[in-house]
Amino acid sequence: MTSRGRPEVTPAPTTAEADAARRARVLMKGNEAIAEAAIHAGCDAYFGYPITPQAELLEWMARRMPELGRVFIQAESELAAINMALGAAATGARVMVSSSSPGISLMAEAMSYMAGSGTPMVLVNIMRAGPGLGGIGPSQSDYFQATKGHGHGDYRVPVLAPASIGEAMELMADAFELAERYRTPVMLVADGILGQAMEPVELRFRTPERHTFDWALTGASGRPARIIKSIDLDPEVLERRNLDLQHKYREITRREVRWESWQLEDADYAIVAYGTAARVARSAITAARERGIKVGLFRPITLWPFPERELARLSRHLDGILTVELSSGQMVEDVRLAVEGRCPVAFHGRMGGLVPTPDEVVGALKALKGKVDRARPPEHRDHTPPVTHWRESEDRAEAEPWAHERARRGGRR
Amino acid sequence: MDHSVVFAGFGGQGLLFTGQVLARAAIKDGLEVFWIPSYGPEMRGGTASCTVILGDTPIGSPVVDRFDAAVTMNLPSLRRFAPRVAPAGLLLMNSSLLGDEETGRSDIEEMHLRCTELAALGGDDTLVSVAALGALVARTGWVTPESVRAALREMVGKKRPEVVDTDLGVFEAGLQAGAA
Numbered sequence: 001m002t003s004r005g006r007p008e009v010t011p012a013p014t015t016a017e018a019d020a021a022r023r024a025r026v027l028m029k030g031n032e033a034i035a036e037a038a039i040h041a042g043c044d045a046y047f048g049y050p051i052t053p054q055a056e057l058l059e060w061m062a063r064r065m066p067e068l069g070r071v072f073i074q075a076e077s078e079l080a081a082i083n084m085a086l087g088a089a090a091t092g093a094r095v096m097v098s099s100s101s102p103g104i105s106l107m108a109e110a111m112s113y114m115a116g117s118g119t120p121m122v123l124v125n126i127m128r129a130g131p132g133l134g135g136i137g138p139s140q141s142d143y144f145q146a147t148k149g150h151g152h153g154d155y156r157v158p159v160l161a162p163a164s165i166g167e168a169m170e171l172m173a174d175a176f177e178l179a180e181r182y183r184t185p186v187m188l189v190a191d192g193i194l195g196q197a198m199e200p201v202e203l204r205f206r207t208p209e210r211h212t213f214d215w216a217l218t219g220a221s222g223r224p225a226r227i228i229k230s231i232d233l234d235p236e237v238l239e240r241r242n243l244d245l246q247h248k249y250r251e252i253t254r255r256e257v258r259w260e261s262w263q264l265e266d267a268d269y270a271i272v273a274y275g276t277a278a279r280v281a282r283s284a285i286t287a288a289r290e291r292g293i294k295v296g297l298f299r300p301i302t303l304w305p306f307p308e309r310e311l312a313r314l315s316r317h318l319d320g321i322l323t324v325e326l327s328s329g330q331m332v333e334d335v336r337l338a339v340e341g342r343c344p345v346a347f348h349g350r351m352g353g354l355v356p357t358p359d360e361v362v363g364a365l366k367a368l369k370g371k372v373d374r375a376r377p378p379e380h381r382d383h384t385p386p387v388t389h390w391r392e393s394e395d396r397a398e399a400e401p402w403a404h405e406r407a408r409r410g411g412r413r
Numbered sequence: 414m415d416h417s418v419v420f421a422g423f424g425g426q427g428l429l430f431t432g433q434v435l436a437r438a439a440i441k442d443g444l445e446v447f448w449i450p451s452y453g454p455e456m457r458g459g460t461a462s463c464t465v466i467l468g469d470t471p472i473g474s475p476v477v478d479r480f481d482a483a484v485t486m487n488l489p490s491l492r493r494f495a496p497r498v499a500p501a502g503l504l505l506m507n508s509s510l511l512g513d514e515e516t517g518r519s520d521i522e523e524m525h526l527r528c529t530e531l532a533a534l535g536g537d538d539t540l541v542s543v544a545a546l547g548a549l550v551a552r553t554g555w556v557t558p559e560s561v562r563a564a565l566r567e568m569v570g571k572k573r574p575e576v577v578d579t580d581l582g583v584f585e586a587g588l589q590a591g592a593a
Contacts, residue, residue, distance in 0.1 A: 019443060022440075023441055023442075023443050025440050026440075027433065027436050027437050027440060027446075027448070052452070053452055136452065164471075193475050196449060196450055196452045197447060197448060197475060198433065198436060198447075198448040198449075199446070199447055199448070199472075200436075200440045200445070200446060279472070279473050279474055279475060280473065280474040280475075280476065281473075282471075282473035282474070283473030283474035284474075355475070356476075357474070357476055357478045358474045358478070359478055
């Protein structure tokens, strides 16, 4: 029922083994599980400053990192923490910082410098409600910040969005790997619920392979000096540096998109949601299907790069899309850009630390369906089965994004 | 089929701990489970609560509109959560503090439990939430008592092995009260 952008090739264990493994799982808090996964991923140095709802991550690191002889520093501010981290990362160390929304805003300047200078780092944002100091409740209102904003300049950072604590643990190893492969900051964003909640997890960790970097500042004795900087006062040189960055972002967009789809095989409607909102959506989908609405879930796992081509393809076979977020509607803008009007895109969200309930989402779905049905009675719609498995090359070759829409209208425009 | 329960009362009554005991027991029974504390402003206002959702399949929504069961250990918690118990759900009231407090709901099962006295029976009158957990487990059957005992041994045994037997005794007292 589930297909993923990056299928895993683990052999299926026998039922008895699987059952034993299920019963042997450990109950872990999101913040602590993320910290432990980072440690197992080989995090050499952590810098942070306490803030709810992320504080347990810092506390876990405060205890574990010194035990292992690694670096833990609680800095005097978020600004100090990230600049210490930048310095450590410049030496080729595996470095991480974490915070929650207002703290991430304070770190924004350094993220631009890291992107500009090609310094790998992993940042975790356990998002709380804003703007400003806001509140401590769960939120996804930092989507714009994570995917389009933070610092100045033409840059992007890969953004990973887990929907469960187990997935957050897996993605931590991936985050370090991406950061080093592309010499870029990588963000992992989760709302406060995922930080504060506990779920059963398997203590299965991955340590990305270590590389020797030809850029790291390790002492220039016996070799030419290296410089890590983001400044280039010669416009020609700076443009070349920017072109290199853009090339890197195209590579990331081509290779690193991840998503999950669920119950879309026969769906007329899709809910697009990530993180905790995607879990609410799953419950809503189960309830809606009991009431005869064929709906499935499209869950971006990378918020940048956004799985726009996959969503575009899917939208050709849908009567409508509902985007659900813990925000005023931020990701929905990327959904609309991907869908390009092929089907209606509605939105439902809550703010301030509140979370949409499955009932609310079903209500929003019914409202969307009502609109679609009024515009085009169901008996006049042709139902093309949606394609949920596709190859990227096919998608590129798909020359006529409007073909499906034309078929529905029964003629050319 | 998911089951949801909220444990609510004063900070210090052991509600977050008890929710974790239930969550660990669920894992031992091979279930999926989600534990979420209220970390919002209410935790600074004299009530503490956590929600535990159990199920056979991965847990979807972490937010619950209507709880299948609510364990209410003080008056603010009762006022807050009694209206949010699902029809035919279970409301467990700590009558040691709540007395004969009425909810006015006839569509749910209300269970008055003298948690302080039950906990005293087991050997420590402060373990009120463990007594309530016993009654909840007896009445709902969502997890097996054996898994709860194993979870208690693990969680209490790690920090204070000398009181494991007391916790187990209080749990038994609650279990018997719930089955009565």
